[in-house]
Amino acid sequence: MPDGSLYDAIQEIAGQYPVRRSAIMPALHLAQEHYGGWLPPEAFRDVADALDLTPAYCQAVASFYDMYHLEPTGRHQIAVCTNVSCALVGAQEVVEAFERELGVGPGETTEDGAFTLRTFECLGGCGWAPVVAIDWRYCEPVTAGEVPGLVEDLRGR
Amino acid sequence: MPDPDLVTVAVDGREIRVPKGTGMIETAAAAGIEIPVFCYEPRLGPPVGACRMCLCEVEGMPKLQAACTLTAQDGMELHTAQTSAKAAEGQRAVLEFILLNHPLDCPDCDKGGECPLQDLTFRWGPANTRMHFPKRTFDKPVPISPVIALDRERCILCYRCTRFSEGVSEDMQLVARNRGAQSIIATFEDEPYRAHFSGNVTELCPVGALLPATYRFRARPWEIDNVPTVCGLCPVGCNVWATTREGSVIRILSRNHPEVDDGWLCDKGRFTFDHLRAGDRIREPLLRVRRRGFDPVTHEAAAEAVARGLRDANGSVIVAFSGGETVEVATALARLVRGGLGSNAAILPDDLDPAVDAFRAPLAAIRDAELCLVLGDEPVVDRAPIVDLWLRTARRAGAEVVTVNPAGTIAVPPGSAPDVCADLLAEPPRDELRALSARLRGAGRVALVWSGDDHDAGRRAVALAASLELGDGSGLYVLPRTPNGRGVAAAWRSVDAGRAEEPSGDEEVGALWISGDEALYDPRVARLAERARFVIATSMFMGEHTLAADVVVPGTSYLERDGTVVNLEGRRQRQRRAVDPPFRDELEFLSLVGGRLALPIAPWPAEAPPAERAPLPERIQVATAPEPAATARRADAGRGLQLVTYRALFSGPGVERVEPLAFQRPLPEVEVSTGDARSLGITNGDPVSLRSNGTSRELRARVHRRLRAGVVRVASEHAVGLAERVEVTKA
Amino acid sequence: MAADGRRLGVRALLLEHADERDLTKLAEYEAVGGYSSLRKALGLDRGAIVEELLASNIRGRGGAGFPMGRKASFLPKPGESAKPIYLTVNADESEPGTFKDREILFRIPHALIEGTLITSYAIGAELAFIYLRGEYLREFEILRDALAEAHSAGYVGANVAGSSASATIVVHRGAGAYICGEETALLESLEGKRGQPRSKPPFPAISGVYASPTLINNVETVATVPDIVELGGAEYAELGVENSTGTRLFSLSGNVVNGGNYELELGTPLRTLVYDLGGGIPNGRELKAVIPGGSSVPVLAADEVDTPLDFDAMARAGTMLGSGAVIVIDDRCCMVQLGLRVAQFYMHESCGKCTPCREGTRWMVQILRKLEEGRAEQGELDLLLNVCDRILGNCLCPLGDAAAMPVASYVAKFRAEYQRHIDEGGCPFGGASSLAGVMAPVDQHHAHMRGQIQVPVHA
Numbered sequence A: 001m002p003d004g005s006l007y008d009a010i011q012e013i014a015g016q017y018p019v020r021r022s023a024i025m026p027a028l029h030l031a032q033e034h035y036g037g038w039l040p041p042e043a044f045r046d047v048a049d050a051l052d053l054t055p056a057y058c059q060a061v062a063s064f065y066d067m068y069h070l071e072p073t074g075r076h077q078i079a080v081c082t083n084v085s086c087a088l089v090g091a092q093e094v095v096e097a098f099e100r101e102l103g104v105g106p107g108e109t110t111e112d113g114a115f116t117l118r119t120f121e122c123l124g125g126c127g128w129a130p131v132v133a134i135d136w137r138y139c140e141p142v143t144a145g146e147v148p149g150l151v152e153d154l155r156g157r
Numbered sequence B: 001m002p003d004p005d006l007v008t009v010a011v012d013g014r015e016i017r018v019p020k021g022t023g024m025i026e027t028a029a030a031a032g033i034e035i036p037v038f039c040y041e042p043r044l045g046p047p048v049g050a051c052r053m054c055l056c057e058v059e060g061m062p063k064l065q066a067a068c069t070l071t072a073q074d075g076m077e078l079h080t081a082q083t084s085a086k087a088a089e090g091q092r093a094v095l096e097f098i099l100l101n102h103p104l105d106c107p108d109c110d111k112g113g114e115c116p117l118q119d120l121t122f123r124w125g126p127a128n129t130r131m132h133f134p135k136r137t138f139d140k141p142v143p144i145s146p147v148i149a150l151d152r153e154r155c156i157l158c159y160r161c162t163r164f165s166e167g168v169s170e171d172m173q174l175v176a177r178n179r180g181a182q183s184i185i186a187t188f189e190d191e192p193y194r195a196h197f198s199g200n201v202t203e204l205c206p207v208g209a210l211l212p213a214t215y216r217f218r219a220r221p222w223e224i225d226n227v228p229t230v231c232g233l234c235p236v237g238c239n240v241w242a243t244t245r246e247g248s249v250i251r252i253l254s255r256n257h258p259e260v261d262d263g264w265l266c267d268k269g270r271f272t273f274d275h276l277r278a279g280d281r282i283r284e285p286l287l288r289v290r291r292r293g294f295d296p297v298t299h300e301a302a303a304e305a306v307a308r309g310l311r312d313a314n315g316s317v318i319v320a321f322s323g324g325e326t327v328e329v330a331t332a333l334a335r336l337v338r339g340g341l342g343s344n345a346a347i348l349p350d351d352l353d354p355a356v357d358a359f360r361a362p363l364a365a366i367r368d369a370e371l372c373l374v375l376g377d378e379p380v381v382d383r384a385p386i387v388d389l390w391l392r393t394a395r396r397a398g399a400e401v402v403t404v405n406p407a408g409t410i411a412v413p414p415g416s417a418p419d420v421c422a423d424l425l426a427e428p429p430r431d432e433l434r435a436l437s438a439r440l441r442g443a444g445r446v447a448l449v450w451s452g453d454d455h456d457a458g459r460r461a462v463a464l465a466a467s468l469e470l471g472d473g474s475g476l477y478v479l480p481r482t483p484n485g486r487g488v489a490a491a492w493r494s495v496d497a498g499r500a501e502e503p504s505g506d507e508e509v510g511a512l513w514i515s516g517d518e519a520l521y522d523p524r525v526a527r528l529a530e531r532a533r534f535v536i537a538t539s540m541f542m543g544e545h546t547l548a549a550d551v552v553v554p555g556t557s558y559l560e561r562d563g564t565v566v567n568l569e570g571r572r573q574r575q576r577r578a579v580d581p582p583f584r585d586e587l588e589f590l591s592l593v594g595g596r597l598a599l600p601i602a603p604w605p606a607e608a609p610p611a612e613r614a615p616l617p618e619r620i621q622v623a624t625a626p627e628p629a630a631t632a633r634r635a636d637a638g639r640g641l642q643l644v645t646y647r648a649l650f651s652g653p654g655v656e657r658v659e660p661l662a663f664q665r666p667l668p669e670v671e672v673s674t675g676d677a678r679s680l681g682i683t684n685g686d687p688v689s690l691r692s693n694g695t696s697r698e699l700r701a702r703v704h705r706r707l708r709a710g711v712v713r714v715a716s717e718h719a720v721g722l723a724e725r726v727e728v729t730k731a
Numbered sequence C: 001m002a003a004d005g006r007r008l009g010v011r012a013l014l015l016e017h018a019d020e021r022d023l024t025k026l027a028e029y030e031a032v033g034g035y036s037s038l039r040k041a042l043g044l045d046r047g048a049i050v051e052e053l054l055a056s057n058i059r060g061r062g063g064a065g066f067p068m069g070r071k072a073s074f075l076p077k078p079g080e081s082a083k084p085i086y087l088t089v090n091a092d093e094s095e096p097g098t099f100k101d102r103e104i105l106f107r108i109p110h111a112l113i114e115g116t117l118i119t120s121y122a123i124g125a126e127l128a129f130i131y132l133r134g135e136y137l138r139e140f141e142i143l144r145d146a147l148a149e150a151h152s153a154g155y156v157g158a159n160v161a162g163s164s165a166s167a168t169i170v171v172h173r174g175a176g177a178y179i180c181g182e183e184t185a186l187l188e189s190l191e192g193k194r195g196q197p198r199s200k201p202p203f204p205a206i207s208g209v210y211a212s213p214t215l216i217n218n219v220e221t222v223a224t225v226p227d228i229v230e231l232g233g234a235e236y237a238e239l240g241v242e243n244s245t246g247t248r249l250f251s252l253s254g255n256v257v258n259g260g261n262y263e264l265e266l267g268t269p270l271r272t273l274v275y276d277l278g279g280g281i282p283n284g285r286e287l288k289a290v291i292p293g294g295s296s297v298p299v300l301a302a303d304e305v306d307t308p309l310d311f312d313a314m315a316r317a318g319t320m321l322g323s324g325a326v327i328v329i330d331d332r333c334c335m336v337q338l339g340l341r342v343a344q345f346y347m348h349e350s351c352g353k354c355t356p357c358r359e360g361t362r363w364m365v366q367i368l369r370k371l372e373e374g375r376a377e378q379g380e381l382d383l384l385l386n387v388c389d390r391i392l393g394n395c396l397c398p399l400g401d402a403a404a405m406p407v408a409s410y411v412a413k414f415r416a417e418y419q420r421h422i423d424e425g426g427c428p429f430g431g432a433s434s435l436a437g438v439m440a441p442v443d444q445h446h447a448h449m450r451g452q453i454q455v456p457v458h459a
């Protein structure tokens, strides 16, 4: 986004709500996109400025939610659901397959900055388990055997 | 007949009648029953029911209820832990959960002995812990600012502190981060909690998690005394406890006056006490011996010299007041100089027209206003901080708050308050003000606040108040510059006028009495000192101007005085001596001087001090409102940008000597409007230079989205030497 | 069986035609009668629509099962409120095992939009929010596109379908926090705060979003409104059984052959869902237990599989219909591991506002982990039950209960298995349990939480 347009984009969203503060979540989503997948301190300053809040407040809100990242992340986000329904049908094997394929554990980012692997609470695809969300696009179901192919595809992108 | 608004509630079988809607904690208290609470604090807004400490059983409700979230309803039967086994079990459960991760370091904790959690544990707590897992550990203590330390292990996550920061002071700097068991209290990126009211969180915290860094390990509760007094640092006059140990002040706490401060203090009031121990404090009288040298002398010798100097002045004497003196000291000086020596001349920092009291109202009335109009360029928070909190309370309750200043909701050029006032009086008002004028006249309860130096003694504000016919529930608040400026001016005028003419123009002045450090800062006083044959200064600290005095007498701090002060409402309050000054105080010295001039002055307050919590005096009646002087409209011309300056709260001789408050001092910044920033190619944080009259200042830019175009704003201490118009360039 | 002796089972009402057509397209939706309920409703008095909702006796599909008509009638009547009235649709779907709202968003977004428009009109709301869980990105796109279509067709905006009513719908994306499904937490989140529940009263109907009267209903509840208007409340109430009227989408998952969503008349036996539709347990395993309403409800043992899927029957069986998420558990599952995994979820999702939930869920996880590893002492099983007991009923919102109730039920119904972990010093499944070694988010490295002090949960 060019300079100032994050500010303008946030203003536009804020206009949809009776109270501007409501726009903080969409604003944080936008800022996260703007800053390459995570929210550095600068992002909080930007959002705070656009919505007349403080950076501390914006960080407080962001840290409450799992989808905002306060640390740099990989280009691709892999979320493996390990809640009950998925776990009952082999989610842990899928996690381990990703670990093997990527060489990092859950919560970590590969050295080349390509992937962040996380286990996640129920993603809402339990009937087609195990569920994996790659950059928030759902793959349902995913078996451990399919993991190398999935990673291979992503490396190309 | 029963009062329809009263309801009957039974608490543990004790019937009590209270107004419908009274909070259950208060209802129980009225029945003599204490319900333990942690998160509940009515001054923080509606109850949140977070800590669950107050669980009680209510007849007809299956689950335990958080009593703090209930209000009295007719026929309600509440059982606390004292009569309900279920409630007792609930309370034990909550206490166990609270203590689960709380360290057992009471003996080391500065809260020990004053800690609600410690008391409750003692009364209700489990004898031993059933928790055999590692407790949460954190780095501790974390200095969240130079004046506040946070111990996250002790924190019980009651969210009082963050609710204060978000919902009372609205600085939104102290926040909760993360979620669930990972939650912590934090500031942004570990930057200091830098806000005018931050210290209140140390009093709100019910455990030893947030403590004044300045108090850590200084004392144990049984070694201290708490002296009830009144803060002497601004015209609000917050009621405080000065905690002393072995003759020194080690802490200031609020002593909630619900009409004045509602139990809040600003950080200046809370943390400046250490200036008492400043290294450059003057501890004995000094007499000039050589051109730039002083010799210490006794008070008697100093009094002798002063008496001589005054006699030689032949009535040409000027007193420059600080506005912080007690009424008693000001009266004594008036008796000596005005009554005795016949001089009429004084510099009074706040010589308000008494007619302002025709519209007086307690500060607490601001809370219930429908419309608050704040006129003047000085930020309210810097001039009379607590008034800012009252205005915020009003706005949260639904009031409209209109501010008229260069960065206000109505952004006007600097110095426009008198014009706006005049325009609001005009019929019909100017177009831009028509809507405001109509709302002002339509609103039932109006709070009118004047926040700036008014060279017309508040008469313009009085005229506006009179034309709005501000009645009961409304009020006029003219914010003086100095803490007791009103009391000092009244004291000066209370003594019969003298005979002598005021020295005028650049005539030589016989003697100049500079009373107090604040007066030493006044540029008018500095100019007078150059024209004076003989200069007396009473001051706490050595400074540039003290050096020009012939006699220097050590001055006291408000924490060392006994006497009366008058706050902005016109409320007389008693200042009590928390600690003895290490020398004779001003009144004793004046008595010594008086004795030598055959003007008897009592060395202690002669009249009875004002009663504690005396009601605010009735409004005075004025037949006709004083006629305000015509406003001299400022010509809005010239090159460059208009400069507006303000006196920051964290400035002045006391604050400057308290190292831990250095981070609160105004930053070397210039606020620039969005439009000007764009056209000058300036962004936040850029170094810029301001130039006028051959003076130049390098400051950092801060872009201010509400500041009027064409105006820049700088704290006065960073604008010394600059004129009303400045050239601004990116450095 | 229903009162008239009908055999209860599959009944497509919501999902009617969804198998034959792409109902995400406005034209297709209109072709099967879409938006005709809206036109019908706009011709009715506002109060009459609420009457129909009352007559239908439809109970909320989000979890708590409160009758929608009654909730709507708590709101001030349009015109009697000084403040605007808002509708908020709860699309935060995050209760483990639940994915039915997603089916609606994915396949029949216009039913949700139509329901939102009718409900808004009925309660006099001009602005409606749909709070959509952040992870549902594809669903967001579908809903956004459907809304754009509905807008161009004149259903959304000023003059809804040519009437004098106006309606704006704002889709608000969440960002990953289960608690935001709780209605007051949702409102806080929508207001731009941390999503922590509020103490009630005041209830949202009196003081909801922006301290204004607010109606909050689940996606499925709202999406059913067009059907109720079309059929009439009384006829709708004929479906299902007494006190549990109509159809519901059940999300079937776990150890079952055909997982997925099934629209059934309420009152259908659980067995029909698990065996007849779900195809039973795969790989020749035995049924061990069923969670009938999302992970927060008490478990049913295998011999309770005939319990009808209706609110009252489930209550009699000591559990709840909850969000309609049926999780089937076969005999390879260790119930201690299940307890641990469920407790870990609630610990992870506890908002941190109230003490018993924040501290209690963490303590539960600590004790369960010790039990699971076979390190627990005898007293610690009772301690676990006592901790559950001390959470139950003492929290600000139902999340604490949602952790305590199921875990206590696992111990109650499978106590022997818990006991063996103590007696044998380890898991009797010896690593062969289906839940062995599952990495829960509470246990992973939280790099995304910056400035976060590592809080060890386990010894």
Ligand SMILES: Cc1cc2nc3c(=O)[nH]c(=O)nc-3n(C[C@H](O)[C@H](O)[C@H](O)COP(=O)(O)O)c2cc1C
Pocket (backbone or CB within 6 Å): C059, C060, C061, C062, C063, C064, C065, C066, C068, C090, C091, C092, C093, C094, C095, C178, C179, C180, C181, C182, C183, C184, C216, C217, C218, C219, C221, C222, C397, C398, C399, C402
């Ligand atoms: C912890 C918790 C999570 C909840 N999550 C959801 C949810 O994801 N979706 C939902 O519709 N209701 C959820 N609810 C229920 C809501 O609070 C609320 O009762 C519901 O949205 C009302 O809509 P309904 O009456 O149509 O069911 C949750 C409740 C709790 C206590």
Ligand code: SF4
Pocket (backbone or CB within 6 Å): B154, B155, B156, B157, B158, B159, B160, B161, B162, B185, B204, B205, B206, B207, B209, B210
């Ligand atoms: S620091 Fe103190 S006031 Fe703040 S949440 Fe913790 S216990 Fe409460």
Ligand code: FES
Pocket (backbone or CB within 6 Å): B036, B037, B038, B039, B040, B048, B049, B050, B051, B052, B053, B054, B055, B066, B067, B068, B069
């Ligand atoms: S005092 Fe009532 S919940 Fe904290």
